[in-house]
Amino acid sequence: MRKSLDYIIETIIFICGMLSIVFVVLIFSFLLKEGLSFFKDFSFIKFITNQFWYPNSKVPSFGILPLICGSVLVTLGACLIAVPIGVMSALFIAEIAPKGVRDILKSLVELMAAIPSVVIGFVGMVTIVPLVKNIFNLPTGLSAFSGSIMLGFMAVPTIVTISEDAIRSVPWQYKEGALALGATKWQALRRIVLKAAMPGIIAAIMLGIGRVIGETMAVMMITGNAAHIPHSIFDPIRTMTSTIASEMGETVRGGMHYKSLFAIGLVLFLITFIVNFIADLFLGKNKNL
Amino acid sequence: MIKLNPKLSQKLSYTVLFMATMLAIIPVLVIIFLIIKNGASSISWEFLTSMPRNGMRAGGILPAIVGTFSIVLCAIIITLPIGVCAAIYLNEYAKDNLLTRIIKLAIVNLAGVPSVVYGLFGLGIFVMFLELGVSIIAGALTLSIMELPVIITTARSALNSVPQSFREASLSLGVSRWQTIRYVVLPNALPGILTGAILSIARISGETAPILFTAAVFYVPNLPSSIFDQVMTLPYHLYIVSTQIPNMPKNIIYGTALVLMMMVLTMSFVAIFARVYFRKHRKW
Numbered sequence: 001m002r003k004s005l006d007y008i009i010e011t012i013i014f015i016c017g018m019l020s021i022v023f024v025v026l027i028f029s030f031l032l033k034e035g036l037s038f039f040k041d042f043s044f045i046k047f048i049t050n051q052f053w054y055p056n057s058k059v060p061s062f063g064i065l066p067l068i069c070g071s072v073l074v075t076l077g078a079c080l081i082a083v084p085i086g087v088m089s090a091l092f093i094a095e096i097a098p099k100g101v102r103d104i105l106k107s108l109v110e111l112m113a114a115i116p117s118v119v120i121g122f123v124g125m126v127t128i129v130p131l132v133k134n135i136f137n138l139p140t141g142l143s144a145f146s147g148s149i150m151l152g153f154m155a156v157p158t159i160v161t162i163s164e165d166a167i168r169s170v171p172w173q174y175k176e177g178a179l180a181l182g183a184t185k186w187q188a189l190r191r192i193v194l195k196a197a198m199p200g201i202i203a204a205i206m207l208g209i210g211r212v213i214g215e216t217m218a219v220m221m222i223t224g225n226a227a228h229i230p231h232s233i234f235d236p237i238r239t240m241t242s243t244i245a246s247e248m249g250e251t252v253r254g255g256m257h258y259k260s261l262f263a264i265g266l267v268l269f270l271i272t273f274i275v276n277f278i279a280d281l282f283l284g285k286n287k288n289l
Numbered sequence: 290m291i292k293l294n295p296k297l298s299q300k301l302s303y304t305v306l307f308m309a310t311m312l313a314i315i316p317v318l319v320i321i322f323l324i325i326k327n328g329a330s331s332i333s334w335e336f337l338t339s340m341p342r343n344g345m346r347a348g349g350i351l352p353a354i355v356g357t358f359s360i361v362l363c364a365i366i367i368t369l370p371i372g373v374c375a376a377i378y379l380n381e382y383a384k385d386n387l388l389t390r391i392i393k394l395a396i397v398n399l400a401g402v403p404s405v406v407y408g409l410f411g412l413g414i415f416v417m418f419l420e421l422g423v424s425i426i427a428g429a430l431t432l433s434i435m436e437l438p439v440i441i442t443t444a445r446s447a448l449n450s451v452p453q454s455f456r457e458a459s460l461s462l463g464v465s466r467w468q469t470i471r472y473v474v475l476p477n478a479l480p481g482i483l484t485g486a487i488l489s490i491a492r493i494s495g496e497t498a499p500i501l502f503t504a505a506v507f508y509v510p511n512l513p514s515s516i517f518d519q520v521m522t523l524p525y526h527l528y529i530v531s532t533q534i535p536n537m538p539k540n541i542i543y544g545t546a547l548v549l550m551m552m553v554l555t556m557s558f559v560a561i562f563a564r565v566y567f568r569k570h571r572k573w
Contacts, residue, residue: 006467010382016371017378020395020441023434027402027410034413088309096303097310105310107561112317114557116495118524119546122531123320153316160313186299207401214403216498217524221532241405241498248409248502253417265409269402276401280394 031269034262041256047263053227055247055257062260064267066229070144070237071213073230074223077148078155078212083205085152086159090204093160094167095189106164113157121221124150129222136234142224144237150218155208162207162283166200167193199282206279210272216241240264321550328547331540337548345508345530346538350545355512356425356520357552360504361494363429363516364436369486371433372440376482379441380448381470400438404498407435411503426516428504432493439489447481448474480567484560491556495549497524507533523549 039047042062050063093105128149133141170193178188194201224236225246244261251258293301335349342348383389411431421427451474459469497505505525513520527545530537 002465002468006465009467013374013378013382016374017383017392019371019375020392020399020437023437024395024398026414027406030410030413031406085309085312088306089313092303092306092310096306105314108314108317109310111321111554111557112313114491114553115317115320116497116524116549116553118495118497118527118531119324119550120320122527122542122546123323125531127319127323153313156313184295184299186302187295190302210401214401214405216403216405217528221528241403244405244409245498245501248412262409262413265406269406272401272403272406273398276398277394280397 028269031262031266034259035266038256038259038263042260047260048267051229053243055260060256062256062263064240064243064264066227067238067240067243067264068267069229070223070227071239071241073144073233073237074147074151074219074239075209075212077144077233078151079205079209081149081152082155082159082208082212086156086204086208087163087201089156090160090163090167090201091189091194094164095193106160109160110157112153117154117215117217118221120150120154121218124218124222132234138234140224140236142222142236143234144223144230145233147219147223147237148233150222151212151215154215154218155212158211159204159208162204163197163201166197166204169200170196203279203282206275206282210275210279213275214241214268214272216245220245240268244268321554324543324546324550327539328543331544332547336544340510341508345526345534346536346541350523350526350541350548352509352512353521353523353526353545354548356505356522357494357524357549359425359513359516359520360428360432360500360522361490363425364432364493365486365490367429368433368436368440368489372437373444373482375437375441376444376448377470377475380445381466381474396438396441399434400442402435404435404496405501407431407499408501408503410434411499416503422517423502423504423506423519424517425504425513425520428500428520428522429516431499431503432496435496435499436489436493439492440485443485443488444478444482447478447485450481451477477572480563480571484564484567487556487560487563491553491560494556495524495553497522497528500525523552 047062047064048068049065050061051065052061052063053066054061089105089109093102093109097105124146128146129141131141132138132143132146132149136145174192174196175188178192179185183191219239220242223238223242225238225242226236227238227243228235230237244264247257248261251261337349337354338351339349340351379389379392383392408431411427411434415421415427415430416423419427421430455473455477456469459473460466464472500522504520505522506519507521507529509519509521523545527542527549530545531542
């Protein structure tokens with residue numbers, strides 16, 4: 001009796017263990033199915049190279065190049081903010097801050113990740129957006145620049161948490177060795193510890209990028225939602241994620257426009273898959289240190 | 290290039306690093322401060338417990354609060370048992386082979402899928418294919434898949450922190466593997482698992498994109514009566530009132546933002562304190 005009960009429960013546990021694979025495959029094949037049925041009617045090459053996203057005009061054009069440009073521009077901008085701030089604060093928290101305040105600092109940094117992205121978007125709308133408009137004398141502050149600032153700060157906690165782990169997992173002998181040779185603590189940190197932790201830091205940056213590319217609500221509220229190829233970082237733009245979120249409600253279920261949004265979803269899925277895969281490779285490297 | 294004195298350069302660099310840390314911390318404090326300062330005055334018993342009126346420009350946000358609670362509750366009921374079982378498999382049963390590596394890769398990727406893509410998936414599978422319609426259950430199922438990797442990861446580290454000797458002691462008494470997990474490993478890992486669950490609840494309470502097309506609607510006149518009803522939710526309501534309705538009174542927007550933020554932050558703090566408490570009081 002007890003044996004067969006054990007067997008049943010262990011089977012259930014095994015099935016639950018497999019579910020993650022099932023879900024990833026399910027999500028991918030579902031997006032692929034909808035995406036492929038879209039590409040039957042609209043060529044894939046045109047989809048990623050056409051400059052115009054006019055899903056509702058008489059002769060619809062589904063070019064996601066402007067959306068890709070929008071996503072890339074915001075992501076690059078966000079990285080310029082998040083990477084230096086994130087890596088430097090990780091170094092400070094892991095190695096320089098006094099032991100007593102270390103956990104407090106880390107919790108405060110991670111607090112940002114707890115704030116819902118609509119709240120961040122709303123605060124961005126009432127603070128950064130008018131500020132950017134006035135400082136740079138723009139027709140609207142809803143721009144890639146404002147989006148980059150907000151998303152940059154949203155990516156900081158991801159980068160700090162993972163980089164800090166990487167920095168702390170560097171064997172203490174490395175640093176002690178450098179110090180014994182007469183290096184200052186800063187020289188040891190910069191030349192030895194930072195180098196040894198580099199794979200982990202790169203993984204952290206990749207995961208931060210993944211977070212920024214996938215971010216939807218804040219970016220939709222701050223970047224102005226204009227689907228054209230941007231000429232400068234102060235232009236309003238629109239990302240792939242915000243296109244899906246803002247247009248899905250207006251589409252006819254099963255129509256071309258509807259399917260095109262799933263095709264964008266497929267592109268997003270593939271991008272984040274690659275980004276996470278690379279991050280995972282680097283994280284694995286860090287463990288073998 | 291001028292070569293700086295190493296002592297001086299260390300001082301300079303530390304200052305720069307310190308300022309970077311401040312830059313990482315100050316924005317979130319500003320956000321919290323702004324929302325509390327502008328939203329506190331609009332919080333009243335009436336705001337929390339009455340229906341919106343006058344095209345949502347007056348009245349309260351009760352249906353959004355109830356909607357968020359029901360979706361999140363359903364989602365955690367679905368995802369917690371599955372996630373814990375998956376964590377048990379990975380930590381207690383799985384061997385270090387190709388299958389395990391694939392599972393781990395799947396979890397990493399599930400965690401990285403953008404939330405709006407989960408929304409698409411939920412719309413296609415739960416709303417359309419399974420014909421659940423735009424409903425609490427469709428939204429909850431979508432959120433539960435999204436939250437699965439987080440639950441698995443936290444539960445797994447909780448299981449992993451139970452010392453190996455506990456298991457060996459139990460097994461050496463002739464207790465079966467599952468009985469050992471059930472009566473020795475799980476009780477000791479429970480605090481960690483629950484902390485992870487609270488953090489997950491906090492996180493999914495604030496999610497908007499996955500429920501955008503699966504559960505949330507602009508306005509409903511009644512509170513939900515079953516899990517097949519569509520609902521208003523706090524994050525979606527905040528999005529609507531802050532971007533979609535012209536001439537929205539500011540106090541309602543800030544009030545909604547404050548309620549949502551406090552809900553999420555309170556749960557996060559409870560989880561953090563619980564973690565610290567259990568770490569101090571654990572048996573090993």
